[in-house]
Amino acid sequence: MQNNVLILDFGSQYTQLIARRVRELNIYCEIHPYNNLPENVSDFKAVILSGSPFSVRSEDAPHPDLSEIRGKKPLLAVCYGAQYLAHFSGGEVAPSNTREYGRANLSFVQEGEVFFESIGKGSQVWMSHSDTIKKLPTGGVRLASTGDVENAAYKIENEDTYAIQFHPEVYHSTDGKQLLDNFLIKIAGVQPDWTPDSFVDTTVAELKEKIGDDKVVLGLSGGVDSTVAAVLLHKAIGENLHCIFVNNGLLRKNEFSDVLKQYEGMGLNVKGVDASARFLDALAGESDPEGKRKIIGKIFIEVFDDESHKIDDAKWLGQGTIYPDVIESISVNGPSATIKSHHNVGGLPDFMKLKVVEPLRMLFKDEVRRVGASMGIDPELLGRHPFPGPGLAIRILGDITADKVAILQEVDAIFINGLKEDGLYDKVWQAGAILLPVQSVGVMGDERTYENCVALRAVESTDGMTADWVNLPYEFLQKTSNAIINRVKGVNRVVYDISSKPPATIEWE
Ligand code: XMP
Numbered sequence: 071m072q073n074n075v076l077i078l079d080f081g082s083q084y085t086q087l088i089a090r091r092v093r094e095l096n097i098y099c100e101i102h103p104y105n106n107l108p109e110n111v112s113d114f115k116a117v118i119l120s121g122s123p124f125s126v127r128s129e130d131a132p133h134p135d136l137s138e139i140r141g142k143k144p145l146l147a148v149c150y151g152a153q154y155l156a157h158f159s160g161g162e163v164a165p166s167n168t169r170e171y172g173r174a175n176l177s178f179v180q181e182g183e184v185f186f187e188s189i190g191k192g193s194q195v196w197m198s199h200s201d202t203i204k205k206l207p208t209g210g211v212r213l214a215s216t217g218d219v220e221n222a223a224y225k226i227e228n229e230d231t232y233a234i235q236f237h238p239e240v241y242h243s244t245d246g247k248q249l250l251d252n253f254l255i256k257i258a259g260v261q262p263d264w265t266p267d268s269f270v271d272t273t274v275a276e277l278k279e280k281i282g283d284d285k286v287v288l289g290l291s292g293g294v295d296s297t298v299a300a301v302l303l304h305k306a307i308g309e310n311l312h313c314i315f316v317n318n319g320l321l322r323k324n325e326f327s328d329v330l331k332q333y334e335g336m337g338l339n340v341k342g343v344d345a346s347a348r349f350l351d352a353l354a355g356e357s358d359p360e361g362k363r364k365i366i367g368k369i370f371i372e373v374f375d376d377e378s379h380k381i382d383d384a385k386w387l388g389q390g391t392i393y394p395d396v397i398e399s400i401s402v403n404g405p406s407a408t409i410k411s412h413h414n415v416g417g418l419p420d421f422m423k424l425k426v427v428e429p430l431r432m433l434f435k436d437e438v439r440r441v442g443a444s445m446g447i448d449p450e451l452l453g454r455h456p457f458p459g460p461g462l463a464i465r466i467l468g469d470i471t472a473d474k475v476a477i478l479q480e481v482d483a484i485f486i487n488g489l490k491e492d493g494l495y496d497k498v499w500q501a502g503a504i505l506l507p508v509q510s511v512g513v514m515g516d517e518r519t520y521e522n523c524v525a526l527r528a529v530e531s532t533d534g535m536t537a538d539w540v541n542l543p544y545e546f547l548q549k550t551s552n553a554i555i556n557r558v559k560g561v562n563r564v565v566y567d568i569s570s571k572p573p574a575t576i577e578w579e
Contacts, residue, residue, distance in 0.1 A: 080122030119151025144258035152233035159207035166202035277306035288388030295390030319346025320461030512562035
């Protein structure tokens with residue numbers, strides 16, 4: 071068993087951040103909901119209890135049995151976790167009467183404690199709680215305080231059990247990473263040996279073992295996740311991996327042929343299927359955004375099903391699922407309504423009856439990129455902006471025609487290539503163009519025109535949940551607008567979208 075840390079999730083909004091910080095220390099960790107402990111708890115080297123929106127005093131709050139963990143493994147309890155240990159072990163937790171939210175500074179730190187090594191008085195920590203620990207549990211020894219919170223950190227005598235009221239995983243806790251390092255490496259003795267290279271080695275070995283001589287089908291999208299998943303599988307099973315790359319007619323200009331060539335250059339066994347006409351026919355006359363998404367999803371499944379039947383004896387379906395999707399589906403609150411479903415009126419398509427293999431299911435997006443880089447995947451491919459599955463269909467407002475797709479592809483190509491040429495592409499998280507259902511008057515030469523308007527959108531973001539528009543240089547916007555209007559027939563007006571998310575979204579539909 072590798073050096074592995076278990077994070078027990080009590081439903082805090084910060085639980086994923088704990089995992090990210092631990093992984094930044096090159097230590098592998100897994101999040102499991104408190105009410106569904108993994109069977110191999112004894113294999114984990116250390117355990118972290120997360121925060122929670124609940125009060126320990128409330129009856130419906132998480133109150134798991136920790137008898138297999140506490141005193142048996144190094145344990146770090148964060149926020150709710152710290153209160154939970156106190157509440158059920160002879161301490162006292164009560165509503166706090168002072169403000170305990172936001173930045174605070176440690177006013178006392180117990181000297182000589184490895185837990186606080188290299189962290190001194192004055193260190194900034196981030197608090198977010200409404201209960202406070204009035205009395206420490208039996209055997210509790212105070213290790214730190216802030217101006218408002220007397221028991222900001224404690225340990226239990228004769229155990230490797232530590233508890234903190236603040237959140238080390240939040241960047242505003244300036245020594246948070248040091249504290250996790252002190253606990254995990256110095257106290258718990260976990261080795262920081264989890265790197266992209268070691269991930270590739272262990273994953274390829276596991277995939278070989280699991281899949282043997284079976285065949286795997288995988289749908290490539292041109293994006294980072296499916297590509298990295300394919301390269302890992304290819305390393306493990308070679309030609310037994312059969313990739314399918316579908317052109318839905320809504321990709322960027324030349325993307326289908328360019329990306330297909332790139333995949334072939336990487337040695338992948340890939341079949342390009344041009345189903346543009348089938349998608350465009352099915353979309354004809356549909357202008358409702360959700361209607362378009364449903365049609366595209368349905369046709370994709372049909373095309374993929376047809377193609378996977380052509381591969382004899384495929385036993386597995388490879389997918390580029392990543393950790394945030396997995397966490398969402400096993401969350402404390404149960405699978406949420408946002409999980410993508412593949413319900414089809416006539417029952418499940420045949421390919422969905424295959425066994426599923428998801429080599430990236432334990433990785434965050436930035437880790438997927440690092441793993442891709444360590445396998446030598448082209449940095450340009452790894453740095454590609456996100457692109458929605460329904461493609462240009464949700465950037466053509468209203469109904470879709472082949473002509474509109476062609477116009478938008480030209481506009482988008484000028485914009486995206488311009489960003490690349492001017493060294494702006496990597497400063498932007500996502501960019502694209504939108505074809506508006508608006509015609510406006512213009513003049514070209516001596517003639518009046520009545521043509522289309524396009525909007526350009528470029529945002530910065532970390533995960534797409536929130537986003538802000540990018541302050542692109544005026545000179546760049548000017549040059550791009552001129553190029554679009556001069557070169558793309560049918561467009562006589564260009565606007566730049568200066569809305570943030572929220573309240574706007576990144577896409578217009
Ligand atoms: P919004 O528009 O919701 O977009 O702010 C957030 C991120 O999600 C992408 N997006 C989609 N991706 N299918 C996808 O695969 C969709 O239907 C879809 N809608 C939005 C969007 O491009 C952005 O990265």
